[in-house]
Amino acid sequence: xxxxxxxxxxxxxxxxxxxxxxxxxxxxxxxxxxxxxxxxxxxxxxxxxxxxxxxxxxxxxxxxxxxxxxxxxxxxxxxxxxxxxxxxxxxxxxxxxxxxxxxxxxxxxxxxxxxxxxxxxxxxxxxxxxxxxxxxxxxxxxxxxxxxxxxxxxxxxxxxxxxxxxxxxxxxxxxxxxxxxxxxxxxxxxxxxxxxxxxxxxxxxxxxxxxxxxxxxxxxxxxxxxxxxxxxxxxxxxxxxxxxxxxxxxxxxxxxxxxxxxxxxxxxxxxxxxxxxxxxxxxxxxxxx
Amino acid sequence: xxxxxxxxxxxxxxxxxxxxxxxxxxxxxxxxxxxxxxxxxxxxxxxxxxxxxxxxxxxxxxxxxxxxxxxxxxxxxxxxxxxxxxxxxxxxxxxxxxxxxxxxxxxxxxxxxxxxxxxxxxxxxxxxxxxxxxxxxxxxxxxxxxxxxxxxxxxxxxxxxxxxxxxxxxxxxxxxxxxxxxx
Numbered sequence: 184x185x186x187x188x189x190x191x192x193x194x195x196x197x198x199x200x201x202x203x204x205x206x207x208x209x210x211x212x213x214x215x216x217x218x219x220x221x222x223x224x225x226x227x228x229x230x231x232x233x234x235x236x237x238x239x240x241x242x243x244x245x246x247x248x249x250x251x252x253x254x255x256x257x258x259x260x261x262x263x264x265x266x267x268x269x270x271x272x273x274x275x276x277x278x279x280x281x282x283x284x285x286x287x288x289x290x291x292x293x294x295x296x297x298x299x300x301x302x303x304x305x306x307x308x309x310x311x312x313x314x315x316x317x318x319x320x321x322x323x324x325x326x327x328x329x330x331x332x333x334x335x336x337x338x339x340x341x342x343x344x345x346x347x348x349x350x351x352x353x354x355x356x357x358x359x360x361x362x363x364x365x366x367x368x369x370x371x372x373x374x375x376x377x378x379x380x381x382x383x384x385x386x387x388x389x390x391x392x393x394x395x396x397x398x399x400x401x402x403x404x405x406x407x408x409x410x411x412x413x414x415x416x417x418x419x420x421x422x423x424x425x426x427x428x429x430x431x432x433x434x435x436x437x438x439x440x441x442x443x444x445x446x447x448x449x450x451x452x453x454x455x456x457x458x459x460x461x462x463x464x465x466x467x468x469x470x471x472x
Numbered sequence: 473x474x475x476x477x478x479x480x481x482x483x484x485x486x487x488x489x490x491x492x493x494x495x496x497x498x499x500x501x502x503x504x505x506x507x508x509x510x511x512x513x514x515x516x517x518x519x520x521x522x523x524x525x526x527x528x529x530x531x532x533x534x535x536x537x538x539x540x541x542x543x544x545x546x547x548x549x550x551x552x553x554x555x556x557x558x559x560x561x562x563x564x565x566x567x568x569x570x571x572x573x574x575x576x577x578x579x580x581x582x583x584x585x586x587x588x589x590x591x592x593x594x595x596x597x598x599x600x601x602x603x604x605x606x607x608x609x610x611x612x613x614x615x616x617x618x619x620x621x622x623x624x625x626x627x628x629x630x631x632x633x634x635x636x637x638x639x640x641x642x643x644x645x646x647x648x649x650x651x652x653x654x655x
Contacts, residue, residue, distance in 0.1 A: 340564035376563035383596030
């Protein structure tokens with residue numbers, strides 16, 4: 184089945200449209216059919232710190248919508264994936280909790296049944312489509328390009344919840360990058376957090392985390408960074424000029440969404456993939472290709 | 473004998489003293505009842521969580537190991553009035569690395585949830601909650617963004633069912649809690 188309910192989340196439509204544009208393009212090329220959410224509310228992730236039950240109900244309402252469509256739900260965002268996957272798993276396994284949540288959902292005429300799966304974009308690409316099929320669509324291997332990947336946290340942690348890939352040494356995104364022909368470089372502390380979740384609490388610490396990652400990526404000579412989450416992307420791309428100002432140093436490292444990298448390898452034009460919408464200028468690496 | 477004035481050092485060392493009168497022996501059980509925090513008593517203070525915590529590297533006060541010990545000791549008032557609990561970035565490294573499978577980040581979440589119950593909540597969460605209630609989305613998406621989607625060849629964004637969202641805010645009790653929160 185290569186038909187999914189696309190879960191955009193909030194950050195992507197708010198300010199990272201380039202991720203959505205490029206993801207839709209490459210998935211279309213791979214023969215994946217995307218159905219848009221009939222209705223939407225936030226996945227619940229932002230409210231878990233303040234009210235756990237509110238998170239549970241917001242997440243499960245989205246899961247119920249997917250169940251009604253009888254489609255697996257595909258978030259592009261690590262935060263949405265982490266929450267939806269966790270709640271889906273927990274409600275399937277914990278009968279008591281399911282009864283409690285269904286009690287809430289009854290108010291709005293819904294019931295969680297546990298009939299669908301939650302799959303992040305990188306799981307769909309790897310598990311359902313497969314690296315071989317993706318490789319077949321690569322017309323212009325990016326052999327000249329050296330990149331560094333940032334998988335992010337919630338698509339691999341907690342390992343017990345996600346059960347996909349090794350959170351201490353995640354390979355999924357590396358394998359997906361290898362398919363494009365680009366070289367994926369190893370760097371220090373690859374598995375560290377981007378800092379995004381606490382930017383509204385303490386922007387200094389948050390930016391320090393992102394700065395350190397950019398520093399490690401620069402140290403190995405990567406020409407670009409590759410992400411699969413709008414929050415991580417925002418930290419490294421949108422906030423890169425802010426980090427440069429705060430620490431009085433220059434990085435100039437373009438940060439591409441994985442579907443942009445794949446799209447380039449498929450032979451799509453930079454404009455089609457909204458490369459121009461990136462904050463950090465990527466024209467130099469694009470001209471190399 | 474004249475009382476000597478307290479230096480910042482003596483004040484700091486006094487803060488390190490734990491008085492039995494400020495320990496609530498039931499607090500660990502209260503926390504242990506919250507989702508994912510059930511194994512609070514299994515923490516043997518090895519310090520792996522603090523050693524591997526990215527926030528602890530950039531902040532002198534956020535120490536997950538210490539938060540867990542304070543919870544076990546029942547230092548409820550200190551914990552629930554301390555802004556440091558809001559620094560966890562939920563990367564879940566502590567959860568994956570803990571040799572005792574103590575859901576450390578879940579315990580921090582439990583501490584945050586209890587703090588909110590008492591009417592204290594960082595501004596950013598008030599804004600996120602208000603946005604979700606008003607639009608369904610955590611951020612208010614500007615009209616310009618909606619228009620631009622058409623030019624970019626993207627379909628219109630799915631609409632929120634605001635009536636359902638409001639009902640969920642009410643039935644879970646979150647609306648009542650939000651009323652308690654001081655601005």
